[in-house]
Amino acid sequence: MKHHSPIKDLKKHLRLGALARRDGLDAEYRIEASMRIAEIGLASFEVESGGIVSGFWPIRSEVDLRPLLFGLRERGARLCLPVIMDKQTILFRELVRGAPMVETGFGTAGPPEDAVVLDPTFMLVPLAAFDARGHRIGYGAGYYDRAISRLLEIGVNPRLIGVAFDCQEVEIVPDEPHDMPLEAILTESGLRRFGSTDKAI
Template sequence: MQTQSPIKELKKALRLEALARRDALPADYRSNASLQIAGHGISAISFAPGEIISGFWPIRSEVDLRPLLFALRDRGARLCLPVIIDKQTIVFRELLQDMPMIETGFGTSGPHEDAPVVDPTFMLVPLAAFDERGHRIGYGAGYYDRAIARLQNLDINPRLIGTAFDCQKVEIVPDEPHDVPLEAILTESGLHSFGSIDKAN
């Protein structure tokens, strides 16, 4: 039986610990913090008119990005959500106001299959844990790592902003060569930049 590498074992432990802290947050705290996150994002995030921004519908105890996403749409963004199409791949379907939402696997929801598939240039990324350098730990399936790599192969280098609660921060994420650091992290305490966040007006 093949054993996991020490880095993957450490990532797994950090993931479980951070998610346990997130799960322990009271529901009213998560709701209020999600509204704070929306407020910080609305005031601090810049993007080009018509830019395609990916977000996600919340599952379990995740940040609820819907208030932020709808505000970004009101400011001219095109929105899309990830959809799992097989055990290895996600694609991004455009979130259109007249398109129904459907279950898309693993407790997630996304636009109906008739919605256009698009390539985001700006991604609001879910995560389990993050550190002050901008490295993240995902949920372990690697969907976003592969999606980002696919976009880069198309010469698209999407802006990556992680979204999480402050309690998900860890001292250090053990990074691997394929890991792509975040540009910033958006939490209830604000938008914390690891690089330039003001690339478009």
């Protein structure tokens, strides 16, 4: 029997509240905010040519990252998208211009099975909610936490940039030991860096 976790309950409450606010955004506002997010990201991020950037294809009311991703590809980045392999694991398959997209779980689309699997060094991380310290609440399945842990285990230390709308901010995300704080959060009002790092993103 699973024991009752107050932290999990609080996270669920914060997640549902933030997602309801996101769902409530006007569709036109979401489009404009996504374009603004692309502009800010392209002005802020330094991704070396050949750098491997993971993003995500928008589902439901998420930020549409495609303008930002395609802008980074124009600068020489290699793009990849998460694909759910089983209940525990996501892998990142390369997004190649002109390749077909297939159903990849949870209503998402991604590159097909014959696409190259990459280990991203720069991750644009989806989230349900975030706080001013750079802590995130995901969608509850823990896929990204496990994927990031796996990358760290094999010696890849990816940059972690959360992407969300301003309305998804909450006062405080309760910490759990496995949580990986983000280096920065990108929203339509700007890029917020966290921690002591002053290096360019």
